[in-house]
Amino acid sequence: MGSSNGDPSFVILGLGSNRGEGRVIFEGAQKRLSERLRDLRRSDLYVSDPLYVTDQPAFLNAAVAGYFSGTPYELLEFIQGVEGAFGRDRSLERRRGERTLDIDILLFGDLVISDPPRLELPHPNLLERKFALLPLLDLYPSARDPRTGLPLEKSYHALPDQGIYYADLDVYNPL
Numbered sequence: 001m002g003s004s005n006g007d008p009s010f011v012i013l014g015l016g017s018n019r020g021e022g023r024v025i026f027e028g029a030q031k032r033l034s035e036r037l038r039d040l041r042r043s044d045l046y047v048s049d050p051l052y053v054t055d056q057p058a059f060l061n062a063a064v065a066g067y068f069s070g071t072p073y074e075l076l077e078f079i080q081g082v083e084g085a086f087g088r089d090r091s092l093e094r095r096r097g098e099r100t101l102d103i104d105i106l107l108f109g110d111l112v113i114s115d116p117p118r119l120e121l122p123h124p125n126l127l128e129r130k131f132a133l134l135p136l137l138d139l140y141p142s143a144r145d146p147r148t149g150l151p152l153e154k155s156y157h158a159l160p161d162q163g164i165y166y167a168d169l170d171v172y173n174p175l
Contacts (some may be wrong), residue, residue, distance in 0.1 A: 008038060008067035009109040011075065012140060014123070014132045015062045016102040018050070022060030023167075027080050030064060032082045033103075036075075037066030043135035049146050049163030051129065052096040060167060063106065063135035072108045077120055079103040106136055110146040122146055127155045130162040 013033070013116040017025050023045070028060045051055050068075050080103075087100040106123045111123040122145065127130055133156040138142060143152040 006069075009111075010065065010107075011037065011068045011105065011109070012063055012065045012107045012136050013079065014057045014102075014104040014106045014135065015064065016104075016131070017100060018057045018059040019098045020087070020100045025159075026060065026062055029082055029086060029101055029103065032085065033064060033066070033079070036070075036078055037064070037068050040064055040066035041139055043138035045167035046131060047132060047165045047167050048131035051131065053163060056098045058163075060132065061131045061135060061164075063132070063139055065139040068108075072105065072111060072113060072119060072121060075105060075108065079105070104132070106132055107140075107143065107146070112146050126152075128159065130156060130159050130164050133159075134164055141146045 015026055015029060024066050026042075026045070028043055030040065041064065046061045048059045050059065070078075083099075083101050083103055088102070105119075105121060108121050108153050109164055111121050116124075123132065126136075127145070133152055137153055137156060141153065144150060145152060145155070147155055
């Protein structure tokens with residue numbers, strides 16, 4: 001799954017938005033991401049209550065998976081450019097606050113990288129975020145934590161309810 005031999009790496013990215021037209025933003029972001037990620041697939045869409053900073057609108061969340069040719073740092077630079085193209089300006093944001101588009105590298109093959117604050121893989125908060133785990137598991141149900149080898153599905157089920165809903169349902173559906 002890694003790119004040390006030059007083969008593309010299977011990557012899963014988390015997408016979030018709670019400012020602007022999230023669905024339109026996601027469609028545009030997916031188009032831009034497909035310029036560098038081969039065989040791109042998207043999860044279902046979910047609405048989630050804010051987890052850390054609660055005085056803000058709910059988030060629209062999804063994940064995309066595909067194959068990337070390059071390093072994790074090249075992917076990070078690329079996705080930050082995509083975020084910027086959709087109006088994200090980190091210098092004006094409150095940490096964990098509202099944003100037009102947030103793209104996180106959840107998994108990059110089976111790589112484990114600890115280079116804070118620049119890059120940590122898998123994403124350092126993945127195991128505490130149902131809004132990231134659920135769409136990831138839509139795309140890769142057998143995913144495992146590269147650090148421990150444990151199934152991510154177990155991590156998902158161990159978490160308390162966090163107010164996650166299918167985006168296309170009008171009824172409460174605690175996932």
